[in-house]
Amino acid sequence: MKYMDEFRDPATAKKLVEEIKRLAPIARGQRDMPLQIMEFCGGHTHTLFKYGIESMLPADIEMVHGPGCPVCVLPMARVDDCVVIAEQPGVIFTTFGDAMRVPGTCKSLLQAKADGCDVRMVYSPMDALAIARKNPDRDVVFFALGFETTMPSTALTLLQAHREGLKNFSLFCNHITTPATMRAILTDPDLRLDGFLAPGHVSMVIGAHPYDFVTRDYRKPLVITGFEPLDILQALWMLVKQFAEGRCEVENQYARIVPEAGNVEGLKAIAEVYETREHSEFRGLGNIGDAGIQIRETYAAYDAERKFKLQAAASTHDPEHLKCADVLRGVMKPWECPAFAKTCNPQNPLGALMVSPEGSCAAYYAYGKLAKRKENT
Amino acid sequence: MKYMDEFRDPATAKKLVEEIKRLAPIARGQRDMPLQIMEFCGGHTHTLFKYGIESMLPADIEMVHGPGCPVCVLPMARVDDCVVIAEQPGVIFTTFGDAMRVPGTCKSLLQAKADGCDVRMVYSPMDALAIARKNPDRDVVFFALGFETTMPSTALTLLQAHREGLKNFSLFCNHITTPATMRAILTDPDLRLDGFLAPGHVSMVIGAHPYDFVTRDYRKPLVITGFEPLDILQALWMLVKQFAEGRCEVENQYARIVPEAGNVEGLKAIAEVYETREHSEFRGLGNIGDAGIQIRETYAAYDAERKFKLQAAASTHDPEHLKCADVLRGVMKPWECPAFAKTCNPQNPLGALMVSPEGSCAAYYAYGKLAKRKENT
Amino acid sequence: MNLAGTITLAHGSGGRAMHQLVDNLIRQTFTNPLLEEGEDQARIPLAELVAQGDRLAFTTDSYVVTPLEFPGGNIGTLAINGTVNDLAVGGAKPLYLSCGFIIEEGLPLETFARILQSMRLAADEAGVQIVTGDTKVVQRGGADKLFINTAGVGVIPAGFNPSAGGAQVGDVVIVNGWLGDHGAAILNARGDLALEADIESDCAPLNALVEAMFAVCPDIHCLRDATRGGLATVLNEFAERSNVDMVLKEEFLPIRTPVRGMCEILGLDPLYLANEGKLVAVVPITAAQAVLAAMQRIPEGYHACIIGAVMEGDGHVILQTAFGGERIVDMLPGEQLPRIC
Amino acid sequence: MNLAGTITLAHGSGGRAMHQLVDNLIRQTFTNPLLEEGEDQARIPLAELVAQGDRLAFTTDSYVVTPLEFPGGNIGTLAINGTVNDLAVGGAKPLYLSCGFIIEEGLPLETFARILQSMRLAADEAGVQIVTGDTKVVQRGGADKLFINTAGVGVIPAGFNPSAGGAQVGDVVIVNGWLGDHGAAILNARGDLALEADIESDCAPLNALVEAMFAVCPDIHCLRDATRGGLATVLNEFAERSNVDMVLKEEFLPIRTPVRGMCEILGLDPLYLANEGKLVAVVPITAAQAVLAAMQRIPEGYHACIIGAVMEGDGHVILQTAFGGERIVDMLPGEQLPRIC
Amino acid sequence: MCLGIPGQITELVDLEFLVAKVDIGGVKRDVIITCVVDDEHPAESCVGDWVLVHAGFAMSRLDEEEAARTLALLAELGDMQAEIDLMRQVETST
Amino acid sequence: MCLGIPGQITELVDLEFLVAKVDIGGVKRDVIITCVVDDEHPAESCVGDWVLVHAGFAMSRLDEEEAARTLALLAELGDMQAEIDLMRQVETST
Numbered sequence A, B: 001m002k003y004m005d006e007f008r009d010p011a012t013a014k015k016l017v018e019e020i021k022r023l024a025p026i027a028r029g030q031r032d033m034p035l036q037i038m039e040f041c042g043g044h045t046h047t048l049f050k051y052g053i054e055s056m057l058p059a060d061i062e063m064v065h066g067p068g069c070p071v072c073v074l075p076m077a078r079v080d081d082c083v084v085i086a087e088q089p090g091v092i093f094t095t096f097g098d099a100m101r102v103p104g105t106c107k108s109l110l111q112a113k114a115d116g117c118d119v120r121m122v123y124s125p126m127d128a129l130a131i132a133r134k135n136p137d138r139d140v141v142f143f144a145l146g147f148e149t150t151m152p153s154t155a156l157t158l159l160q161a162h163r164e165g166l167k168n169f170s171l172f173c174n175h176i177t178t179p180a181t182m183r184a185i186l187t188d189p190d191l192r193l194d195g196f197l198a199p200g201h202v203s204m205v206i207g208a209h210p211y212d213f214v215t216r217d218y219r220k221p222l223v224i225t226g227f228e229p230l231d232i233l234q235a236l237w238m239l240v241k242q243f244a245e246g247r248c249e250v251e252n253q254y255a256r257i258v259p260e261a262g263n264v265e266g267l268k269a270i271a272e273v274y275e276t277r278e279h280s281e282f283r284g285l286g287n288i289g290d291a292g293i294q295i296r297e298t299y300a301a302y303d304a305e306r307k308f309k310l311q312a313a314a315s316t317h318d319p320e321h322l323k324c325a326d327v328l329r330g331v332m333k334p335w336e337c338p339a340f341a342k343t344c345n346p347q348n349p350l351g352a353l354m355v356s357p358e359g360s361c362a363a364y365y366a367y368g369k370l371a372k373r374k375e376n377t
Numbered sequence C, D: 001m002n003l004a005g006t007i008t009l010a011h012g013s014g015g016r017a018m019h020q021l022v023d024n025l026i027r028q029t030f031t032n033p034l035l036e037e038g039e040d041q042a043r044i045p046l047a048e049l050v051a052q053g054d055r056l057a058f059t060t061d062s063y064v065v066t067p068l069e070f071p072g073g074n075i076g077t078l079a080i081n082g083t084v085n086d087l088a089v090g091g092a093k094p095l096y097l098s099c100g101f102i103i104e105e106g107l108p109l110e111t112f113a114r115i116l117q118s119m120r121l122a123a124d125e126a127g128v129q130i131v132t133g134d135t136k137v138v139q140r141g142g143a144d145k146l147f148i149n150t151a152g153v154g155v156i157p158a159g160f161n162p163s164a165g166g167a168q169v170g171d172v173v174i175v176n177g178w179l180g181d182h183g184a185a186i187l188n189a190r191g192d193l194a195l196e197a198d199i200e201s202d203c204a205p206l207n208a209l210v211e212a213m214f215a216v217c218p219d220i221h222c223l224r225d226a227t228r229g230g231l232a233t234v235l236n237e238f239a240e241r242s243n244v245d246m247v248l249k250e251e252f253l254p255i256r257t258p259v260r261g262m263c264e265i266l267g268l269d270p271l272y273l274a275n276e277g278k279l280v281a282v283v284p285i286t287a288a289q290a291v292l293a294a295m296q297r298i299p300e301g302y303h304a305c306i307i308g309a310v311m312e313g314d315g316h317v318i319l320q321t322a323f324g325g326e327r328i329v330d331m332l333p334g335e336q337l338p339r340i341c
Numbered sequence E, F: 001m002c003l004g005i006p007g008q009i010t011e012l013v014d015l016e017f018l019v020a021k022v023d024i025g026g027v028k029r030d031v032i033i034t035c036v037v038d039d040e041h042p043a044e045s046c047v048g049d050w051v052l053v054h055a056g057f058a059m060s061r062l063d064e065e066e067a068a069r070t071l072a073l074l075a076e077l078g079d080m081q082a083e084i085d086l087m088r089q090v091e092t093s094t
């Protein structure tokens, strides 16, 4: 497949890895620990594991898996809210497949569905809108979830519903913004990070400039990166080069997709429909000012939170023994969580990080088997 | 079972038959045809066939099966109306099982159910009311059908709904009254009848006096009769005795159930809720003034006809080759209908008379097999 | 296995959840060496079969009853006994069953486990083993809680050959007891007619009974279990296939009072009510007493009795009423509906 | 039989309507002498079975696919081929099938007839006969249009004994062609993801292929059809049961472009997609080329290829990526869900 | 038409809504007794009474004396018949 | 996060609502192209264009030149690498 297979070429990968290996010691310099590079985005984590990239990297580089997975940072209370909405008579609750398995305090959406709620998976918010058109006597709610990549699609869908005057469609808005989340990570006193791979698809919407504060205020180099394995290797190479050459810049590895200024129409739609929340609690990130997103008053009629009069989600903390928050912030490795691979496993996930294929716990769970096998053989 | 088994005793039956046989020639007198006795009620027809009573009777007596079967006299257009109501979104259409198989112009309620309508069988109109209570967001309609026996139960149910202020319950009223129907039969110039067995359960509601016109105006003796086989034999005996003794009276064989004055509470409920229709078309009976029943204006809110704005049923006549009307009026025998046992049979009934176990066509269809077998052996 | 919670689509996905359900609950409940093999098919030595007869009997039924559990049994006991009985009435010794579950997501695991347990008990009672199976889970609203299919294999001893077409004039018709209990119990258990009656399903395995019957009369002419459609339907099949008349005496028909009561209330005929532990046999009159005596020694045959005889005719079932009349008992066009008129 | 109209509850009542449906449509479509007997069970001479092998294979599956008809097949072809394949992968020659229908009232008779017809064709193609069956009809909303259960019996020739636990280090892993076609075709045909792709189900009988394989290598170690859960699930079973690792080479895995495309769009892994005409064999390396050559002579094996090897280990499936890395291909906890994040 | 079955009231279920339990051959069902209750027969007195049940309503009281009278009459008829038979026999034999 | 796939627009489906058909490895889907249409790229001109598809929306144009440039750079790196390897070999062999 064009524009995918070319970026999965093993020969080129080999060369890139050689280059990284050559530059990494120079880049690392006098640090006593390896260079800590955070791939912010769960999509990158997925690529790392899917292609076994970490095993190719020199010991001078250590990848830190970031919180860029919208279901991973979703507090349990939000899943509970979804279930509450889905349980209303007449509601069709629509969602991306990702959110179906995420555990709430007592059940996931998948379980709510098994218990009789009409929960439907869709590929696009527009498909949820089509369901609303086809079921005028039902209340169709779409679980709007995701970083800036997804925000234009939900905003445009809401605007379309508004144009058509649909009264039975609303969004349960749980979007979250990337730069604010990054800032929260950077201000965390526990964290030690040397640089970032920035999410390519968020960036195609917001452009490159929103990351300027990372290099300017926190002196961490950052490369906007695509999702094919060569994209990641090239971005890592660009990053080690920055270290080696003493630069600290926002660079764009993913220029074929990410325009400097982002996407004008997408940003317009976001600005029209959404505004930041004053308080918003995310798992592992606590209350991040400016990161949470809500629907503007103008479009209150399409806001499931208002329509179903949800209580402002009480700040529910995870039980003490579940360390999802620490893993998300990158201050703990999955296997350091006492639940890891014991009470928490992919068949029976206690935290979202064990659910999603992008969740680091799920990834390490599978990876751990491989590592163990390698030890044995 | 008490009050049933005693009235099924074969030894007593034998004696009664002897008595009837003894009296029948005297009763018949100079008539060139056998005595034609109409059992008005389908329930009696059922008993006749179930116990093989006709085969016990002397040739002097011929039973004529009357129209006293509410589904048999139901015009196809009324079944179509049922289907129209059942097809409304949100409707739960409730009915006695009897009406489920009756063919409409294009489908029966059973087929409407198979096609996705929510049609439910109930044992009592009160059970339909319970469904309405349990489903406040659905519109529950009960198909009120039957002669005076059933009218108090539907009227009392409506009054109960009214007391509870239920907004989602209504009756589709297709009741019909017995005396008016009998009068229509008696005025038919084609018909030759000598006497009547009158329906015991209608009579327990209306009492004995509404039949006075039959003896007074038409000089036809009449015996109110129960539904066990001995009841029927005794009533026939009473009837032949009237002929033999030259009497013409309304007699009550079923005194254990039928009070002279009928049922006061039942008649009160009927009078409160129902009134006669000006025009009402019944199959085989044409437009009988006073026989059709509708819900009074006071209870319009519980009238499905008004609620679903049904057109006054167009006077739909059966196709020419279906002789249900003639069979119902007693001027044609089932086997004289050209459809009988050919295109019209119990698996694929074209007329209601082939549907119900009380329908004379269905009964003769089964009986015919027996008769044929007797000829052969 | 932890039985809290419900069946979800994951249990039918083919993945880990399904393997756990199958291995830790289903296989563990039904456990036997053939099933333990865990292959896509059970493998049964043919030598073992040949030792027991000369023909393999093979049958299947799906079970879709509502409610799943009712007085006298549940969908699981039906699924075992029904297929055991369809083998037995062919003269076969029932041996091995397959079992296919179709589960609606949301079924409590605990309910499922309870039904599995009673299947195991029913299988043990009938002396059969469940040796292969399948589990599917469908969306909410895609099925009515639980459907079970069982197929069964057994071996028919040489010389046994009951057949719906085998009735001969002069034969007698025997049933093994009360008619209509299952149908009435289900109507009652469903609750939508708001009746209360002390009626239990007659669900039972008939293979021991059939074995006893063949032991005294290898020449049973017709043999069927009277399930859907009741006694009337089976006898119509016999009559039509044998081209004879089956003449029943009403006063010989064993029907319990509450079953009669329910029929009178609802305008139903008990001859068409379903049974799940009743068989109808047509046997030569010379063997009738021996067969009856053999039956009456087995619990499932305690109430066995003669209900009629085979007469010359062209394929009808005739009921001689206690009242002295006669009527045809035809096959019904469709389901019996409760009526009020 | 007149095919206007729909299935109603009467067709499952046990009465005349059901007998007509069974006799005039189902039995007529499947017609064969054993079925014509019309008894409650088929009766198969054991002598005929013993002549073909030493073990009876017995299996069952229920089929619940939505939509009922899809490019490349329908629920009926699945029901025949699926059970034929479950017999074949045990080394058996598939012979006789049972067939249980559970029908939601309202199914067009014409749809049902069309599905029956394709079952007949599939049975003929696979050389099996449907010899016993059952039909149930449930209320609207009580099932999703039509479910079919088939059980099957066949005979395993002496010496054939493939088993999930039989893989040995050094063996090679073979599949007979493109992976994931069925799963992708169904996702596509369902239409709720509004995708359009030219993908057909691979639904096919594998018994001829399996016969050809055993002919050149009676010692096939493991053999399974890769249905629900896909290739990954079967290999995990092999690995766990044999306590070895299955190591796959990503670039050897045959996956069609549109299947890949659909997987990329929806975030799915084709290794977990269902197949309905694919088998996975583990064979001694010495026999690999002969098996492959034999397979490639049969249409269902034209695209057969080696995809990996068995290595020492403790029960894992490992994928060597084309990119040069390695990853574990675990059994999934539940169903794969399309994802967007 | 109008299937109606005799049953015996065994229990009062709801005095306000006039619901009573009726036993019909061992099968029980709640029925509305409005039509069989009057000043002469208050609801409280109904247990043990026989009624004719139709569509979930007790539609009439079963008059047990009338029932006995009918049965007696039929029995008498039997005796009468027996007499006639006897007479005939006597006639024939003479 | 944010699964996005390159696809090529093959057809305009609805100019008013800006719906176009996209081909992704032979799989087609209607997507909303609002975000990739502007004065420079009117909807009418989009057929043949490559876009990045996410959740049923074309979210960005794929800049084919940039893609070529990146691939060229990587290839060059390969050559460079080959050069380095060669140099090392030469060094070792000498």
Ligand code: SF4
Pocket: A321, A322, A323, A324, A325, A327, A334, A337, A338, A339, A340, A341, A344, A345, A349, A350, A351, A352, A353, A354, A355, A361
């Ligand atoms: S192992 Fe489970 S509980 Fe622990 S951090 Fe990971 S997801 Fe959270």
Ligand code: SF4
Pocket: B321, B322, B323, B324, B325, B327, B334, B337, B338, B339, B340, B341, B344, B345, B349, B350, B351, B352, B353, B354, B355, B361
């Ligand atoms: S045979 Fe059919 S069409 Fe003719 S009168 Fe009877 S019910 Fe009507």
Ligand SMILES: [Mg+2]
Pocket: C059, C060, C061, C086, D040, D041, D133, D134
């Ligand atoms: Mg069967």
Ligand SMILES: [Mg+2]
Pocket: C061, C082, C083, C086, C225, C227
């Ligand atoms: Mg059976």
Ligand SMILES: [Mg+2]
Pocket: C133, C134, C135, D060, D061, D062
């Ligand atoms: Mg299976």
Ligand SMILES: [Mg+2]
Pocket: C104, C140, C141, C142, C143, C144, C145, D141, D142
């Ligand atoms: Mg259900």
Ligand SMILES: [Mg+2]
Pocket: C085, C086, C224, C225, C226, C227, D040
């Ligand atoms: Mg049977």
Ligand SMILES: [Mg+2]
Pocket: C040, C041, C133, C134, D059, D060, D061, D086
């Ligand atoms: Mg199987």
Ligand SMILES: [Mg+2]
Pocket: D061, D082, D083, D086, D225, D227
């Ligand atoms: Mg299978």
Ligand SMILES: [Mg+2]
Pocket: C060, C061, C062, D133, D134, D135
């Ligand atoms: Mg069956």
Ligand SMILES: [Mg+2]
Pocket: C141, C142, D104, D140, D141, D142, D143, D144, D145
């Ligand atoms: Mg459905």
Ligand SMILES: [Mg+2]
Pocket: C040, D085, D086, D224, D225, D226, D227
């Ligand atoms: Mg298989």
